[in-house]
Amino acid sequence: MTETSSTPMRREESAGLMEYSVENLVPFGPIHPALKEPEYFKLVLEGEKIVQVIPRIGYVHRGLEKAAEMRPWVQNMYMFERTCGICSFVHSLCYGQAVEELTIYQVPKRAKYIRVIIAELERIHSHLLWVGLMGHWAGFETLFMWVWRDREIILDLVEEISGNRVHKSMNAICGVRRDMPDNMENRIVEKMKFIADRARYYRQIIDTEQTMLERTEKIGKISADTAEKLCAVGPMARYVGLRHDVRLNDPYAAYDEIPFDIVTRKEGDVHALLRLRLDELIVAANIVSYAVQHLPAGPVRVKIPPIIPAGEHASHCEAPRGEIYYFVRSTGGRTPDRVKSRQPTMANLPTALEILKGQTIADVPMVLTAIDPCFGCMDRMAFLDTETNRHWTWSGEELRQYGINYYRKRKK
Amino acid sequence: MSEIFFQQLETIATGAGTKLVQLRKQEFMIDVDQKNLKKLISQLVNERNVRHLSTITGLDLGQNIGIIYHFSFERENIHVKTLVPKSNPAAISIVEIIPGAILYEMEVHDMLGVTFSGNPWMDRKLLLPDSWPLDLPPPLLKTSKPSEIRKRLQLEAESK
Numbered sequence: 001m002t003e004t005s006s007t008p009m010r011r012e013e014s015a016g017l018m019e020y021s022v023e024n025l026v027p028f029g030p031i032h033p034a035l036k037e038p039e040y041f042k043l044v045l046e047g048e049k050i051v052q053v054i055p056r057i058g059y060v061h062r063g064l065e066k067a068a069e070m071r072p073w074v075q076n077m078y079m080f081e082r083t084c085g086i087c088s089f090v091h092s093l094c095y096g097q098a099v100e101e102l103t104i105y106q107v108p109k110r111a112k113y114i115r116v117i118i119a120e121l122e123r124i125h126s127h128l129l130w131v132g133l134m135g136h137w138a139g140f141e142t143l144f145m146w147v148w149r150d151r152e153i154i155l156d157l158v159e160e161i162s163g164n165r166v167h168k169s170m171n172a173i174c175g176v177r178r179d180m181p182d183n184m185e186n187r188i189v190e191k192m193k194f195i196a197d198r199a200r201y202y203r204q205i206i207d208t209e210q211t212m213l214e215r216t217e218k219i220g221k222i223s224a225d226t227a228e229k230l231c232a233v234g235p236m237a238r239y240v241g242l243r244h245d246v247r248l249n250d251p252y253a254a255y256d257e258i259p260f261d262i263v264t265r266k267e268g269d270v271h272a273l274l275r276l277r278l279d280e281l282i283v284a285a286n287i288v289s290y291a292v293q294h295l296p297a298g299p300v301r302v303k304i305p306p307i308i309p310a311g312e313h314a315s316h317c318e319a320p321r322g323e324i325y326y327f328v329r330s331t332g333g334r335t336p337d338r339v340k341s342r343q344p345t346m347a348n349l350p351t352a353l354e355i356l357k358g359q360t361i362a363d364v365p366m367v368l369t370a371i372d373p374c375f376g377c378m379d380r381m382a383f384l385d386t387e388t389n390r391h392w393t394w395s396g397e398e399l400r401q402y403g404i405n406y407y408r409k410r411k412k
Numbered sequence: 413m414s415e416i417f418f419q420q421l422e423t424i425a426t427g428a429g430t431k432l433v434q435l436r437k438q439e440f441m442i443d444v445d446q447k448n449l450k451k452l453i454s455q456l457v458n459e460r461n462v463r464h465l466s467t468i469t470g471l472d473l474g475q476n477i478g479i480i481y482h483f484s485f486e487r488e489n490i491h492v493k494t495l496v497p498k499s500n501p502a503a504i505s506i507v508e509i510i511p512g513a514i515l516y517e518m519e520v521h522d523m524l525g526v527t528f529s530g531n532p533w534m535d536r537k538l539l540l541p542d543s544w545p546l547d548l549p550p551p552l553l554k555t556s557k558p559s560e561i562r563k564r565l566q567l568e569a570e571s572k
Binding site for chain 1: 487512551
């Protein structure tokens with residue numbers, strides 16, 4: 001594997017080295033066999049500090065926008081749901097809302113509430129997954145195990161409601177495909193209470209546990225002004241104090257009828273992100289409980305004809321990682337003329353690159369995981385030291401161990 | 413709030429020699445030509461504090477390529493639309509005003525072949541493979557067919 005992958009990688013390296021001949025260049029990614037998607041970063045080092053980061057994404061670009069132009073409106077909904085394996089529902093929700101605005105039909109109220117329930121359950125599962133990964137990269141395996149066990153509760157609930165664990169396929173244009181099962185109300189409220197309690201407990205852990213504090217405090221700092229200029233979205237905007245949340249700013253589905261407040265932090269470091277996401281878990285659990293208890297009666301779906309009237313509409317939703325944006329243009333046919341989809345990681349990438357500047361290699365896994373990326377290319381990091389002409393490769397596991405040892409040594 | 417904001421937007425739009433169109437409640441569209449685009453956007457950002465650019469959409473509209481800048485500010489959504497001719501797809505970059513636009517402009521460049529003058533990363537590829545043949549039309553144009561692209565990329569890979 002090393003031999004086959006090293007040839008093209010070397011060519012890329014030499015292209016980058018011409019620009020930065022005096023400093024050290026570290027190619028980061030793109031091959032990762034286990035986690036999420038592959039992405040590639042060229043890290044330019046000065047000693048151990050990162051001075052510049054050059055992104056190269058698109059390794060898993062499947063041309064969904066082009067494919068959407070050849071498929072019927074309804075099929076596209078389930079295709080866009082496959083954009084992501086973690087926040088799948090919100091993609092179909094956002095696309096569906098953009099299309100619904102072009103039609104004359106109204107989404108039934110019950111469907112709107114069911115959409116909120118699924119979207120918030122998805123947020124809880126995504127945030128829990130992230131908190132677990134943070135524990136893993138910091139060398140705190142117990143947290144990882146605990147959090148991922150709690151995540152199973154959510155996945156089981158989602159499976160019971162929609163029939164699927166990951167790709168819920170709940171949405172339809174103008175409604176949802178399945179009604180909520182009977183007699184689930186009490187069970188969901190009970191489970192949400194449990195999740196909120198666990199979130200409070202984890203919050204207490206990360207505030208007192210020395211391992212987490214050392215790895216997260218004062219790391220990944222950025223100012224509110226820079227984050228705003230770089231158009232950061234979601235938790236990446238809220239952890240520096242920007243009140244940026246589509247659920248509150250531009251309410252969709254039933255969010256305008258549900259009382260809730262968003263969480264913001266001021267500190268702007270990785271620890272603030274941990275606190276923020278754990279607080280958001282509690283908020284999301286409360287929203288689910290409220291929505292389940294106030295679920296209105298009525299139909300869940302309106303049948304619509306396959307032809308969507310001509311027009312343009314944009315829609316945005318708050319995915320677990322931030323604002324997600326869909327733009328739809330119809331010329332009055334059975335297929336869309338253009339569908340544009342923008343994911344939160346794309347919006348947060350400039351901010352992430354800015355945060356990485358000035359960090360050490362030991363902090364790269366923490367900082368890159370902290371932005372909750374849809375890329376997890378921690379494996380196969382190749383290092384090239386131009387001064388000593390030494391070239392070595394680390395797997396993600398070795399990199400993680402390096403980070404843990406680095407902090408262990410510093411402590412002594 | 414909304415009334416005053418509407419009037420302020422209208423003033424900016426008239427200043428750039430165009431009109432403000434209200435699509436829906438809280439949703440506005442401004443059609444502007446390339447000459448006035450930078451002035452309009454810098455006024456939006458600096459004077460009206462509309463600082464969040466959600467994304468940039470590129471559209472194939474037959475003769476022209478449409479570029480839409482999607483802004484959001486509190487409850488209002490503002491779309492700024494501009495056209496560039498397909499024969500000479502050159503646009504002006506807004507990275508100076510909004511640094512976060514850099515990747516969105518690269519994406520439009522990759523997918524529709526629009527060159528943004530002033531974007532420092534315009535010579536890099538973001539989404540397309542490095543082996544993308546230069547003579548192939550950009551993939552999101554209506555004239556380029558996925559089957560042809562696939563065939564061509566396969567040929568390139570085999571010849572290596």
